[in-house]
Amino acid sequence: MSNPASDIRNQFPGLQNTVYGRPLIYLDNAATAQRPAGVLALQAQLGERENANIHRAVHKLSVDATNRYEAGRSAVERFLNVDPAVGCVVFTSGATAAFNLLATCFSARYLQKGDQILISEAEHHSNIVPWQLACERTGAELVVVPVEEDGTLSVAEVEKRLTNRVKLVSIAQISNVLGVVNPVREIIAAAHAKGIPVAVDGAQGVVHAACDVQALDCDFYIFSGHKIYAPTGTGILYGKRRFLEEMPPYMGGGDMVDTVSFARTTYNTLPLKYEAGTPNFTGQACFVPALELADTLRYSAEVKAQERAIVAYLAEELLRIDGLRIFGLPDDLSTKIPLFSLAVEGTHPSDLAQILDKLGIAVRSGWMCAEPLVRRFSDRGMLRASFLPYNTMAEAEAFVAGLQRAVKMLK
Ligand SMILES: Cc1ncc(COP(=O)(O)O)c(C=O)c1O
Numbered sequence: 001m002s003n004p005a006s007d008i009r010n011q012f013p014g015l016q017n018t019v020y021g022r023p024l025i026y027l028d029n030a031a032t033a034q035r036p037a038g039v040l041a042l043q044a045q046l047g048e049r050e051n052a053n054i055h056r057a058v059h060k061l062s063v064d065a066t067n068r069y070e071a072g073r074s075a076v077e078r079f080l081n082v083d084p085a086v087g088c089v090v091f092t093s094g095a096t097a098a099f100n101l102l103a104t105c106f107s108a109r110y111l112q113k114g115d116q117i118l119i120s121e122a123e124h125h126s127n128i129v130p131w132q133l134a135c136e137r138t139g140a141e142l143v144v145v146p147v148e149e150d151g152t153l154s155v156a157e158v159e160k161r162l163t164n165r166v167k168l169v170s171i172a173q174i175s176n177v178l179g180v181v182n183p184v185r186e187i188i189a190a191a192h193a194k195g196i197p198v199a200v201d202g203a204q205g206v207v208h209a210a211c212d213v214q215a216l217d218c219d220f221y222i223f224s225g226h227k228i229y230a231p232t233g234t235g236i237l238y239g240k241r242r243f244l245e246e247m248p249p250y251m252g253g254g255d256m257v258d259t260v261s262f263a264r265t266t267y268n269t270l271p272l273k274y275e276a277g278t279p280n281f282t283g284q285a286c287f288v289p290a291l292e293l294a295d296t297l298r299y300s301a302e303v304k305a306q307e308r309a310i311v312a313y314l315a316e317e318l319l320r321i322d323g324l325r326i327f328g329l330p331d332d333l334s335t336k337i338p339l340f341s342l343a344v345e346g347t348h349p350s351d352l353a354q355i356l357d358k359l360g361i362a363v364r365s366g367w368m369c370a371e372p373l374v375r376r377f378s379d380r381g382m383l384r385a386s387f388l389p390y391n392t393m394a395e396a397e398a399f400v401a402g403l404q405r406a407v408k409m410l411k
Helices: 004-009 037-049 060-080 095-110 129-138 155-159 184-193 241-246 281-285 287-298 301-320 349-358 371-377 393-410
Strands: 087-092 116-120 141-145 166-172 198-201 220-224 235-240 257-260 265-267 324-327 339-344 364-366 382-386
Touching: 037 281, 037 287, 060 087, 060 235, 060 281, 060 287, 087 095, 087 241, 095 129, 095 166, 095 198, 095 220, 095 235, 116 129, 129 141, 155 184, 166 184, 184 198, 235 241, 281 287, 301 324, 301 339, 301 393, 349 364, 349 382, 349 393
Parallel strands: 116 141, 116 166, 166 198, 198 220
Antiparallel strands: 087 235, 220 235, 257 265, 324 339, 339 382, 364 382
């Protein structure tokens, strides 16, 4: 088949790397993506020649920097199809920062003793721990919906927990361990039917699934820039205005204020009310080239076909390895993204990952910041290989061959 990845690969200098004298096969994309030349060039340009703080000064450099920063926000709004009358995009330093903002401010405004926050068993720590902290502060409790054996999340299981004590559902669009697209649209509809708002963790979903916030009708949508070709230290909290208006600010400081006196401070309008201090203006500006590329890739039929071929290939070939289990393998492979977490009987995932590393293949191993979920399926952690459109079928084949070799060495 034709190989769309080879054109895309040329845009990523990081992929030209070698490790231990071998060409790098980078399969740790669910942790962070490599950055394209367009993003690297803009970062360098802004740092070298156009560095000035935003929203503060009248001089040209500052005005230009402000425009770049706000262009980054507009790029995110376009990518998520935000209706500006309904919602807006708050910049954060990443998904974790966005969840901490949301859990702190939402709980301060809406949570009381006895209330509940509903999450799934397959959440990343950043969609667990901030809620635990909020529950400790307010006396609310965390309710967890289990996932099915095949890694899918049942709408019925969510629905039966939607009592009038639940004040928010906070759920991953795609788990970073299971790689299965959750039925978030149906979950949102079920929650809304009972007047319950829904926050979606789009850290993986924004890369691999539909993230039109109007179509989803989610109340909050969260993701990190670095998983979708933007620099680290970038991220967003999309929220509906009615909640963002009602919730108190998160951090206090410059830019988030309207007027300050020792007697009383009033706050800036949205979204700046939630953006205290000097933000990562260079990084957020880079959403423009990052999302331009992501936008091209998400509508490419060739990219889609290659992704489906890699999923089908791995679902079949990995299972030929004796004692190998894949976690998150639904019958309907159309909901599976090219992310495979696995364990092989009689081997430790970290040992396998170390052998693969020596072959130039970068994968993740361990608890993957989703310890409760991983422990349910495997007491030694897991090994995860995750693909982006720049990965080739040849790399998928090399991964399978490398894994076979590593298993043979360890058994
Ligand atoms: C599903 C999911 N949620 C949240 C996060 C947290 O993202 P970050 O570490 O960039 O804040 C990740 C990162 O791996 C993730 O995969």
